[in-house]
Amino acid sequence: MNINTQPTLGNDDLQLIPLQESDFEALYETASDEKIWEQHxxxxxxxxxxxxxxxxxxxxxxxxxxxxxxxxxxxxxxTRFYDYNPSDNTILIGYTFYATCYWGKGLNPVVKHLMLDYIFQYVDSVYFHVGASNVRSQIAITRLGARKVREEDVAYYGEATRHNFVYQITKEEYTGKQATDKA
Known part of the structure; x- marks a missing residue:
């Protein structure tokens, strides 16, 4: 099955648009806040x-x-989809970060539900890598219904390997939620 892992997704309040090389400066402007990365x-x-x-x-x-x-x-x-595995029909969601002005505003569940609503049309299970020290993201992912299934060291592109917790949610477990909820 050929899955489009970069569709345009959205609702009335936000849009997930495929990242392009020309987006570097604008995305870096958001990402250059040191506070964003404290628990990553x-x-x-x-x-x-x-x-x-x-x-x-x-x-x-x-x-x-x-x-x-x-x-x-x-x-x-x-955020991103990555590492689609056709043999067990799984994919990962991760590498997510938000500008601090959006923290506590309900953006993350809306983004994740947009992604899950879309990807569960194609896969049976979704995994999430969450940094072992990233308590904020661990709480957020369990609120979506994902459960911790293991721990592993993850080799990040061009970066040192880091210890992560792996969370999973299956299509059967996912209760879904309208992605039209306000961000």
Whole structure:
């Protein structure tokens, strides 16, 4: 099955648009806030050279998005689909970050539901890598119904390997939620 891992997704408030190489400067402007990366596995991603590697990995993944606030036109963050495995019909969602002005506003569940509503048309299970020290993201992912299934070291593109928790949600477990909910 051929899955489009970079569709345009959205609702009244936000849009997930396939990330392009020309988006680097605008996305880096959002990502250059040191606070965003405090709990992420690589705390230096706010630095231009480190973010450049992150961005290159995003482009090469073939599943990365910029998240646009439709009311302001601002880039709210980024996320991606990656590592589709046709043999067990799974995919990963991750590498997500948001500008701090969107924290606590309900953006993450809306983004994840847009992605899950779409991808569960094609796969049976979705995994999420979450940094072992990223408590904020661990809480957020369990609120979506994902459960921790293991721990593993993840080799990040151009970065050091980091310890992650792996969460999973299956198509059967996913209760869904209208992605039209307000962000």
């Amino acid at each position: 596995p690589n705390k230096d991603r706010w630095k231009r050279d480190v973010f450049q590697l992150f961005f290159e990995g995003a482009i090469k993944s073939g599943g990365a998005f910029k998240i646009i606030d439709k009311k302001t036109g601002a880039i709210a963050g980024s």
